[in-house]
Every structure is written in C-alpha cells, then in structure tokens.
Amino acid sequence: MGEAVPLVVGVDGGGTSTRCLAATMDGEIVARGRAGGANPRSARDPGGNLIRALTEALAALPSPLSPAGVAGGVFGLAGSSESGRRQAGELARGAWRAAGLTGLPVVVPDIVVAFAGGTSAPDGGLLLSGTGAVAARMERRAIAHRYDGYGWLLGDKGSGFWIGRRAVQAALARLEGGGPPTVLTDRVLAALEDTPPGPDGRAAALRAEALIAAVYDHEPARLATLSPVVEAAAREGDPVALAILDEAARRLLATLEAVGPLGPGRPIVLAGSLLTGPTLVAERVRAALPGRDVSYSRDGAAGAAALALRAAWPGDGEDPRAEAAHRRLLAP
Amino acid sequence: MGEAVPLVVGVDGGGTSTRCLAATMDGEIVARGRAGGANPRSARDPGGNLIRALTEALAALPSPLSPAGVAGGVFGLAGSSESGRRQAGELARGAWRAAGLTGLPVVVPDIVVAFAGGTSAPDGGLLLSGTGAVAARMERRAIAHRYDGYGWLLGDKGSGFWIGRRAVQAALARLEGGGPPTVLTDRVLAALEDTPPGPDGRAAALRAEALIAAVYDHEPARLATLSPVVEAAAREGDPVALAILDEAARRLLATLEAVGPLGPGRPIVLAGSLLTGPTLVAERVRAALPGRDVSYSRDGAAGAAALALRAAWPGDGEDPRAEAAHRRLLAP
Numbered sequence: 138m139g140e141a142v143p144l145v146v147g148v149d150g151g152g153t154s155t156r157c158l159a160a161t162m163d164g165e166i167v168a169r170g171r172a173g174g175a176n177p178r179s180a181r182d183p184g185g186n187l188i189r190a191l192t193e194a195l196a197a198l199p200s201p202l203s204p205a206g207v208a209g210g211v212f213g214l215a216g217s218s219e220s221g222r223r224q225a226g227e228l229a230r231g232a233w234r235a236a237g238l239t240g241l242p243v244v245v246p247d248i249v250v251a252f253a254g255g256t257s258a259p260d261g262g263l264l265l266s267g268t269g270a271v272a273a274r275m276e277r278r279a280i281a282h283r284y285d286g287y288g289w290l291l292g293d294k295g296s297g298f299w300i301g302r303r304a305v306q307a308a309l310a311r312l313e314g315g316g317p318p319t320v321l322t323d324r325v326l327a328a329l330e331d332t333p334p335g336p337d338g339r340a341a342a343l344r345a346e347a348l349i350a351a352v353y354d355h356e357p358a359r360l361a362t363l364s365p366v367v368e369a370a371a372r373e374g375d376p377v378a379l380a381i382l383d384e385a386a387r388r389l390l391a392t393l394e395a396v397g398p399l400g401p402g403r404p405i406v407l408a409g410s411l412l413t414g415p416t417l418v419a420e421r422v423r424a425a426l427p428g429r430d431v432s433y434s435r436d437g438a439a440g441a442a443a444l445a446l447r448a449a450w451p452g453d454g455e456d457p458r459a460e461a462a463h464r465r466l467l468a469p
Numbered sequence: 470m471g472e473a474v475p476l477v478v479g480v481d482g483g484g485t486s487t488r489c490l491a492a493t494m495d496g497e498i499v500a501r502g503r504a505g506g507a508n509p510r511s512a513r514d515p516g517g518n519l520i521r522a523l524t525e526a527l528a529a530l531p532s533p534l535s536p537a538g539v540a541g542g543v544f545g546l547a548g549s550s551e552s553g554r555r556q557a558g559e560l561a562r563g564a565w566r567a568a569g570l571t572g573l574p575v576v577v578p579d580i581v582v583a584f585a586g587g588t589s590a591p592d593g594g595l596l597l598s599g600t601g602a603v604a605a606r607m608e609r610r611a612i613a614h615r616y617d618g619y620g621w622l623l624g625d626k627g628s629g630f631w632i633g634r635r636a637v638q639a640a641l642a643r644l645e646g647g648g649p650p651t652v653l654t655d656r657v658l659a660a661l662e663d664t665p666p667g668p669d670g671r672a673a674a675l676r677a678e679a680l681i682a683a684v685y686d687h688e689p690a691r692l693a694t695l696s697p698v699v700e701a702a703a704r705e706g707d708p709v710a711l712a713i714l715d716e717a718a719r720r721l722l723a724t725l726e727a728v729g730p731l732g733p734g735r736p737i738v739l740a741g742s743l744l745t746g747p748t749l750v751a752e753r754v755r756a757a758l759p760g761r762d763v764s765y766s767r768d769g770a771a772g773a774a775a776l777a778l779r780a781a782w783p784g785d786g787e788d789p790r791a792e793a794a795h796r797r798l799l800a801p
Contacts, residue, residue: 221682282645283645283674284645284646285646287638287681288685290684291634291637291638291681291684292641302623305623306619306623309619309623309624313614313615313616314616314727315727342615343551346551347551349619349620349623350552350553352623353620353622357622395645395647
C-alpha cells in the first residue's frame with residue numbers, strides 16, 4: 138500500500154447538531170458525518186457527539202482513502218469564555234484521539250468557521266441568527282470585533298429564541314394585558330403544549346397560566362422552536378407576528394452595525410437557519426444591505442475544512458491552491 | 470387551665486424569605502417567625518422553611534397564649550399555575566400539621582396578602598416590584614385582574630431582576646458595542662465577580678467574557694442583587710443608570726395600567742423592596758400617581774394574618790371588629 142492520499146477534516150459543533158466532513162487537498166468533499174449538538178454549555182453529551190460525527194465521516198471514506206491520510210483538522214466550537222475555550226479544546230482533542238487520528242486538531246470559535254463557510258475572502262462581516270444571534274467583523278479569518286452572542290438571558294437579539302419569547306409575550310399581552318389580537322395566542326400555546334390548535338374552552342387567565350407553566354417546565358432555548366410558528370403567522374398577514382419579525386431584522390442589523398464599518402468591497406456572510414433559510418427575517422436583512430456582496434454560510438463544517446486546508450497547504454494560508462480548494466468546498 | 474385565647478396566624482412565603490406572625494383577634498401582633506424562601510419554584514426547601522417560620526412564631530408566643538388557641542391561618546404563596554397552586558396547598562397543609570396545629574390553613578396567592586398588608590380596603594390596585602414584578606386590580610381582596618409576574622424569562626418588567634439585567638447589558642454594550650460610558654461597567658463586573666471595583670487591566674473583550682460567564686454560572690434571579698448597584702450609580706448622576714431606573718418606573722406604571730382602571734377613590738398599594746424602600750424607582754412611581762391614596766405593604770405576613778382575622782370573625786369578613794383589627798395589624 139502506497140502513501141495515503143492527504144485529507145483534511147472539518148467539524149462544526151453547533152447547539153443542536155454537529156456536522157463533520159472530510160475533503161481532499163483540492164477541496165473535494167469525500168465524506169460526511171453528523172450527530173447531536175456539541176455546544177459545551179447546552180448540549181447533553183458534547184464530547185460523545187463530536188466523536189460520533191467524526192467517526193461517522195471517517196467510516197464513510199471511499200476506498201482507497203483512509204483516516205491515515207488525515208493531515209489536519211479544524212473544529213468550530215462555541216466557547217465564550219476562557220474556561221469555555223479550554224473545555225472546547227479538551228473536547229476536540231479527546232474526539233480526535235478517540236477517532237484514532239494523530240496530531241492535534243485546531244479549535245476556533247464557531248463564528249470563524251461560519252464565516253469561512255460563506256466566503257473564501259479573509260476580511261468581511263458575519264451576521265448569524267439561529268437559536269442565538271451574533272455578529273462579527275472578521276480580519277484574516279479571525280474575529281476582529283464581535284457583538285452580542287450573549288445567550289438567551291442577556292441578548293441574542295433577533296435570534297430564534299428572541300422571536301419565540303416575543304411570541305409568548307404577545308400571547309400573554311393578548312390574554313391578560315389588552316394587547317392586540319393575534320393568531321399567535323392560540324398557536325403558541327398549542328405548540329408549547331403540543332396539542333392541536335383549536336377551540337380552547339379555558340378562560341384567558343387559565344390559558345395564560347398554562348402558557349407560563351409550559352415555558353418554565355422546559356429549557357429556555359426551546360422557545361426558538363416557536364420561530365416557524367411566527368413565520369407562518371406573519372406570512373398570513375398577522376400584524377403582531379409581522380411586527381416581531383420586522384423588529385428581529387432591525388435588531389440583527391443593529392448588531393451587525395455595532396461591529397464597526399466594513400469596507401465597501403468586503404463581503405457579508407449570513408449564517409444560521411433564520412438568515413440562510415427562506416424566512417421573512419432573511420428577506421428583510423438582505424433588503425437592508427443593497428449593493429453589498431452578500432453570501433450565505435449553510436455548512437460550517439465546510440468552513441472548518443476550508444480552514445484546515447489553508448493550514449495544510451504550504452505558506453501563510455493564502456496559497457492560490459488553497460484559495461481554489463476553499464472555493465471548491467463552498468461551491469453549491 | 471381555661472380556654473385558650475384565640476389567635477390567628479399569617480404566613481408570607483416569598484422568594485428569598487418567609488415571614489410568619491401570630492396575632493390576637495383584635496389585631497395585636499404577639500409573635501413572629503422567619504425563615505428562608507418558600508417559593509415552590511425557586512426556593513431550595515420551601516416546605517422546611519414554612520415549618521421553621523411557623524414553629525418559630527408559635528414558640529415565641531408569650532404566656533398564657535398557646536398554639537392551642539390558633540383558630541385559623543392564611544398562607545400567601547406564589548403559585549402561578551394549577552399544579553403550582555396544588556403544590557403550594559400541600560406545602561402549607563404539611564407545615565400546619567408539622568407545627569401541631571389543627572384544622573386547615575387557607576392558601577392564597579402572594580399578591581393577595583401583599584394587598585391586605587397595605588390596606589384594609591377590599592378594592593384597589595396593587596403594584597409590586599422586588600425580585601419580580603406584578604400588578605393586580607383587587608376586588609373584595611381577591612384578584613380581579615393580574616398582569617405580568619411572568620418571571621425572569623418572560624416578563625417581570627421593572628423588577629430588581631429586570632434592572633440587574635439591564636445593567637449587565639449596559640456594561641456589555643460599553644465593553645463591546647460602543648455604548649455610552651457608565652460606572653456600571655466596572656461595578657457590575659466587580660459585584661458579580663465579588664471583587665473590589667478598581668483598575669482592571671484586562672482587555673474589554675476579556676472583561677465582557679468574564680461578565681457573561683459570571684452571569685451564566687449562577688441562577689438568573691441573582692441579577693436582582695445588582696439593583697442596589699444601579700441605584701447607587703444613579704444617585705451619583707450616572708446617566709445610564711438613571712435611564713435604566715426611569716424605564717423601570719415607566720414599565721411598572723404600564724403594568725399597573727394594564728390591570729384596568731381603578732376607581733378614583735380606590736387605594737393603590739405598593740409592595741416589594743423596590744417600591745417600599747427609599748429607591749428612585751419608588752420615588753418616580755409615587756410621583757406618577759398624584760392625588761391617589763397610596764399606601765405601602767411592607768409585611769405580607771400582617772396581610773395574611775389580617776385575612777385570617779377577617780375569616781375568623783363572624784359574618785362575611787366585613788364585621789367592624791375585623792376592620793378595626795385589620796387596621797391595628799397594619800399600624801406602624
């Protein structure tokens with residue numbers, strides 16, 4: 138058997154899922170793996186999910202490719218404090234060893250792989266809205282300035298969680314505080330109680346109580362599951378739902394603005410399900426960025442693999458072959 | 470030994486402390502007890518704390534008074550859902566039995582004892598701001614319409630928690646988002662990290678990270694402990710702190726407004742540490758209610774005992790002797 142074909146591995150460990158992919162040095166994706174969330178703060182078994190996604194991808198390598206060829210890997214993991222980053226590093230190295238790989242993987246913030254998953258350019262802006270929300274100004278593919286991403290208790294303005302919480306508050310205002318009528322009142326309660334929406338004989342005060350109990354009986358991030366409910370209501374013309382999504386878009390644009398001016402030619406990468414999917418929030422954000430070079434980051438694992446490729450090619454990561462491989466990785 | 474002198478017991482089980490008092494039928498307070506919090510949702514040992522507050526008060530009865538004279542009791546306990554109320558009822562009855570008392574105590578929402586702790590009138594408004602915030606329109610000493618009190622995840626606008634969260638957000642906006650300068654940046658971090666405020670050599674991004682970690686490493690309600698920090702900064706003229714307290718007062722007044730119009734002669738009871746203490750929020754709320762009959766509820770246990778008294782006197786609770794005893798209980 139000759140020398141193994143060199144490969145790189147990229148891993149994106151998000152709040153709800155972990156994606157992994159392996160690619161050749163010229164950016165051809167050759168295998169993928171997937172598992173549950175790997176956010177050290179919110180996932181149940183982040184280490185196990187990293188191992189599962191990684192070993193699934195390695196097992197899927199087509200012959201004659203083999204894990205022995207893996208020349209490097211990058212993990213994108215949330216970790217918003219020193220101890221969080223230390224923990225993320227330990228999880229990534231543990232998964233790397235458990236998968237039988239040699240050498241050491243590089244661990245970078247999830248924001249960094251999201252940006253590289255949307256553009257091969259080194260500088261630009263990133264705006265992400267999924268369960269959480271964050272913006273960053275990127276220089277040389279590193280974070281020059283970040284804003285928000287503070288989690289459900291302190292921020293994440295314009296995120297899926299934020300939208301879901303607003304929907305619950307609108308329902309409570311309608312039930313108890315004289316707020317405007319909205320289809321959200323019935324639908325939010327049905328979604329959180331997991332019952333079909335329909336005639337509800339309970340008095341308003343009892344429905345408000347049931348809604349509050351349904352929220353506090355689960356983890357806060359669950360409210361992000363309400364954002365499709367708000368999207369559907371807004372598309373039917375519900376003014377309260379539309380106002381929530383309008384404000385979500387405004388808040389996200391303000392978060393992007395807070396990371397400072399981006400040069401006019403610099404790309405803006407949109408990431409997270411609310412900005413990469415066909416949502417009203419994505420439409421509004423896109424419409425507010427006329428004339429900008431906007432791209433979408435739908436696969437953070439591809440961004441992570443691109444960073445691994447750039448590190449594996451000789452030079453400072455700006456080798457033309459690395460650039461070509463990065464672009465190929467991002468090609469639809 | 471003759472027949473025991475009849476007594477009533479009132480218990481107010483709050484989020485951070487439980488207060489109990491025993492009173493004679495004419496409203497003379499004869500014993501008190503105190504223990505940790507008894508909110509079934511947030512306290513560690515609500516049942517144990519109810520028992521401790523109750524037995525401490527009974528043990529403090531001066532001779533010849535004895536627990537055998539206890540003719541009735543009222544517990545004010547949070548319980549914002551059907552299951553929450555059931556749980557509160559079980560806790561109260563368990564404490565009653567554990568203290569060796571006979572009969573059954575009455576359990577009412579904490580709001581009801583707060584109102585009765587501020588006025589002997591049957592109808593009026595209540596506005597409470599402590600760790601949480603809620604308003605209610607009261608009729609015949611029962612809740613006719615309540616608004617907010619939705620907890621830290623969904624509402625409690627203008628509460629101590631809300632103020633503390635705003636202070637953290639102001640510090641983060643200053644550290645990372647170009648927000649206005651404020652002494653809160655240093656003081657909030659020092660308070661949450663439990664270090665003396667002073668020169669902090671760390672870069673802004675590291676300080677923001679430390680602040681976020683300090684918030685998420687504890688229970689959310691801890692942010693309410695920051696409200697005195699905001700109060701002190703506002704009194705020194707810090708414009709960001711002043712703006713937070715101005716908005717807290719506005720939000721509280723909006724919450725009061727949402728419970729519907731109160732007849733002009735009806736009293737408004739202010740309750741909770743932020744509205745009964747010498748705070749800027751209390752000043753602003755009071756100033757916005759000119760010409761109103763405003764009173765302060767500083768002891769929910771007295772309100773609970775007053776309700777027990779009204780139930781123990783013959784008639785529908787509106788006996789003039791019950792009224793006189795209620796007023797005596799509330800006398801400073």
